[in-house]
Amino acid sequence: MRLGAGPQVRPADASAQDDVRRANLSAVLRLLHFHGPATRSDLVASTGFNRSTVGSLTSELTKLGLVRERPGVVGGKGRPSNVVEPLSTGAHVLAFDVTPSSVGAARVGLGGYMLQVRRRLHSTSPHDVPAVVQLIATLATEMQARAAAGSVCLGIVVSVMGSVRQPDGLVRRSPPLGWYEVPLADLLREATGHKYPVAVGNDGDLGVVAEYLRGAARGSQDVLYVRGEVGVGGGVVVDGELLKGAGGYAGEVGHIVVKPGGRVCSCGARGCWEAEVGDGAIIRSVGRDPRESEIEDVLSDVAIGNRRSIAGVRKTGEWVGLGLASLVNIFNPRIVVLGGTLGALYPTMEPTLAASYARALGPMREQAMLVRSELGSDAQLVGAAEVAFADVLEDPAGTLDDRTRQADEHEDHPLRVLHQAG
Ligand SMILES: [Zn+2]
Incomplete structure (x- = not known):
């Protein structure tokens, strides 16, 4: 899967003219899809194509029903440049x-x-x-x-x-x-x-793809995304490419062992990260019974400032930080995006999470910035x-x-x- 959000311009000496045309159409459409409406002048500047090439590419995309053009705002010198926009109904x-x-x-x-x-x-x-x-x-x-x-x-x-x-x-x-x-x-x-x-x-x-292209990790080429829910999943973008692994299973971060002999995990092993920081563990950490309570109960307790709940969530934060430190050591991301319950509770966990993360990572910690998901449950x-x-x-x-x-x-x-x- 190609993820690059920028223009992908092939060399001008590409063998067949069709290939060049296809690549040029792709470059213009990609810019509009990821960056929104742009004037023809913007497109000339961003792609490096000349005016007439941009004009003919936008005409072709208009014919395909993928973009539309409208007159730009009048002002400044010369003729206003047409604004080209992606057609969401195309x-x-x-x-x-x-x-x-x-x-x-x-x-x-x-x-x-x-x-x-x-x-x-x-x-x-x-x-x-x-x-x-x-x-x-x-x-x-x-x-x-x-x-x-x-x-x-x-x-x-x-x-x-x-x-x-x-x-x-x-x-x-x-x-x-x-x-x-x-x-x-x-x-x-x-x-x-x-x-x-x-x-x-x-x-x-899919979460890391979303945060990389349209969320909190825009502009970073190396991204780790972790979604904590009932289970804990993750995704990794390395140098602008999604890390897939041999069978497509890369990024299954929930089952790294952080606590030998710890709680039994859904996978059958003990002490997996998921068993220590998944929703069930968080519910238990605040003194509730996972069979009777849901994670929303914890979120609302924390929101009203319930001390016992905040303390429990902070305790879990230590395990979150520890697991993240191991992952950062392996993948060396520029940015770590926390989604799901972990994203929602990040502000509460932050003191303990940051402390255990810093302890485990040592001087490497400045390398990766920790942030909450921007897209939340839409990621x-x-x-x-x-x-x-x-x-x-x-x-x-x-x-x-x-x-x-x-x-x-x-x-x-x-x-x-x-x-x-x-
Ligand atoms: Zn497990």
Whole structure:
């Protein structure tokens, strides 16, 4: 997966002219998608292309329905430069985030605009795979029906907590959902009539993609993202590339052992980081029973200044800092982004977390800045959307062609059926 937010300009001597054209279209669309509307003059400055090249590229993107131009504001010397903007109703993606309590859904337009957001609680147990698949398919149909006429659906991407094999989207294991060997991508392709490409990603990977491209880690090339919830997941961007690993499982940070002989973890081992800093551990640390309380109870206790809860959360902060220090030693990120419950409780944990982090890291600690997620609980939806946009940003015309053909081939044609029946 290519993540670069800047212009990707190929050398001018690229063999085929088509390749150059495709790369140039890609460079302009990428700029508009990630940085928003720009004047033609801005595009000339950012891409290094000359005026007439930029003019012809924006005309082609306009014809494809991916951008539109409007006159710039009059002022200063000379003619105002046209403003080019990404057309959020020209192409969109459907993004989903499956958690143990709910399914989040978003229709996201080109330019990263959240056009529609939904969150539905599971009506049955999240373990009920067919029910979750049906819920996602229903939400996809509902959101698709609200899309602008002519807007091309580029694909469906789903975030899942757990180990997801790439590229086929098989969920190998997700203890929070109780899923093992679930071919989620295949099931969703079937449930949505094979009309759209479907991909499934790990929540930590999609979280780091989101924070890197659109959140707290914008501008950093080396990023560690940690999402603490029922489980603890993570994702790593190294030198602008998502770290995948041999099977796509890299960044499963929840199961590093921080406390030999500690609590039993969902994976069966003892003393994993997840067992010490996951939601269950935090609930216990404030003196509540995880069978009776939820993490929201802790968040509201902390918000009203309950001392016992604050002390418990701070105790957990020590283990958070210790685990982060090990990860920073391995990955040497410029920035560490905390998401999920850990992001929400970071201000409360900060004193103890920073102290144990500094102790364990020593002089290396200045290298990595600790911050809260900027995107919060939307991070997985934003990351999923960007994965679905990657192809059109790489090859705008080719991808639109491809997606339109796929949708047409699998479209139900009531008229045609009637004619055949007659
Ligand atoms: Zn474990």
